[in-house]
Amino acid sequence: MRARIEDVAVAAGVSMKTVSRVMNGEANVREGTRLRVTAAMEKLNYRPDPSARRLAGQRSYEIVLAYNNPSRNYLMDVVTGVLAASRSCHYNLVLSPISSPRDIDEIFVHAHPDGAVLTPPLTDDPVVIAALERHQLPYSCLSPLDRIARIGAYIDDVAAARSLVLELAALGHRRIGHICGAKGHGAREWRLAGYKQALKEVGLPYDRSLVVSGEFLFESGVDGARTLLGLKQPPTAIFAANDDTAAGVLRTAAELGLRVPHDLSVCGFDDTPVASQILPALTTVQQPITEMARIATLQLIDRIRDPKAGAMEQVDYRLIQRESVGPAP
């Protein structure tokens, strides 16, 4: 039979309350007592009953992962990270797909979470944020626009995009196109900013006709490349806001009979599986998504335990050089 807190208390020769104190890392337990209790927990292989904790403590020990419509690859990596961090702290993960911003209130019907992890673009949705504030729910963000007021994790998208474009310039490209990400995503703004910054550094003009809108989709790349490559003076390189978009660019290039990288250089962002599978393989930027999610979740748990704790942490990205980038023709 499963050991209960009472069994541990008897085995350690203390009261239930003391076991509870040790279990929850509370202060005011003598070191010797603590050791006797942990030994008893160990020996009995004690695991607190989650339901009893929740009921008595009036807390759920649940963390909601709220997401709307990011790529599946991204989301699965996030899930892995959140799961790892929440389990290590005896929290449970509840998945909450959010189809409309108003759905955010649904969360509080299905569950009574102690906190939430948000993925972009929910991180920057005023309706979502307002709802969380109203419910006074602690939350943590992956790559939010606002890095000052939030806790969570992010990479320096601006610097990453800048390096990519600087590399293109170093290979002699003078007309470098950019297909933007979806509006409302921080990643759109940062990657565009990195693009502009790199141009300025190498003394290239910022030509608005070389920048087209997009949605982070394959189709964005197809359409964007048609526009860019149909210009009187088409670019010799295209920096796509993500790998899916870059894959679309490759498709259009193939349709137009352009060889990559001989006639056109292309780079993406994210290093999703398609980046290494497509022909030619994409030069891109790798984000440690699982690690970011893990860190953001740990920050959240810190904040749940102490409203003043938790921080916004920057993690490192990595440039992945493959075959889709070459010297300017």
Add this chain to the structure above:
Amino acid sequence: MRARIEDVAVAAGVSMKTVSRVMNGEANVREGTRLRVTAAMEKLNYRPDPSARRLAGQRSYEIVLAYNNPSRNYLMDVVTGVLAASRSCHYNLVLSPISSPRDIDEIFVHAHPDGAVLTPPLTDDPVVIAALERHQLPYSCLSPLDRIARIGAYIDDVAAARSLVLELAALGHRRIGHICGAKGHGAREWRLAGYKQALKEVGLPYDRSLVVSGEFLFESGVDGARTLLGLKQPPTAIFAANDDTAAGVLRTAAELGLRVPHDLSVCGFDDTPVASQILPALTTVQQPITEMARIATLQLIDRIRDPKAGAMEQVDYRLIQRESVGPAP
């Protein structure tokens, strides 16, 4: 403040126990009483406290989704379906990645689920199944090898594969290659069986040299196509066990300078996003994965409530004809 069962009881003029009966769909409640209670629940917007139910009932109302390493696209579709079904029945979803079959016991450390949904190939892993039986945990399967003894949902993979190959034969192909799926997956056996069956029906010989092993991966397609297209008498069509594999075939074909479908016809299976994004778009088979997951979860919940309930349901697939298949050269 949140309504409790006691509040509902007072409002309806009955005891807590009667409210509990109505809530759990138990028998022996007079119709008039039932109506008064449901009206009171409605009016107070009553939601039972999950933790209290779990603690008192000694059940978790949790359903584990156990998965090891299927494709992310597949898994996200499964998650969507399981989530929909479990929520509609007031069950919670707990994700359980299983890296090694022995990890299955971990499930019972982190949670005390009322049931489990299994994805392939866990569905056919003797170690996993034995552990579930030992813990006497009800479980439901997606596309298990054994359709007789299990409950869950499946499509007729054999028939789907057969149609694909029959279509190739109808277009004049006489040498049709097959790159198999991973060992231990029912899908491997069924798709191979459908391939063989179609050949037999149209009077083509089964040539072992035209069938190569694979792992459902992009790389399987690259390697498999190199082998097949390097034969003295190479096939004019290749049926890949899934879309990722087919994408690999397309890559190798491009490297060898073969045009698809002019020089080589290719078809996949699953209709993942890559199938419509790759050039040329893949002829393939669409499985309603989300719907299958929803059905399998409902069957599981039936079985949780009654050990004799629950069934194995067949759902329909759909042939998707795109551009990767054409007449034999």
Add this chain to the structure above:
DNA sequence: CTGAAAGCGCTTACAG
């Protein structure tokens, strides 16, 4: 630094 009592919101026997 430690403990005895009450209570979280339900369900489970049991009684009628």
Add this chain to the structure above:
DNA sequence: CTGAAAGCGCTTACAG
């Protein structure tokens, strides 16, 4: 067909 009591395994005040 319905209800009063006990109990699920913890935590929260409160007391010492």
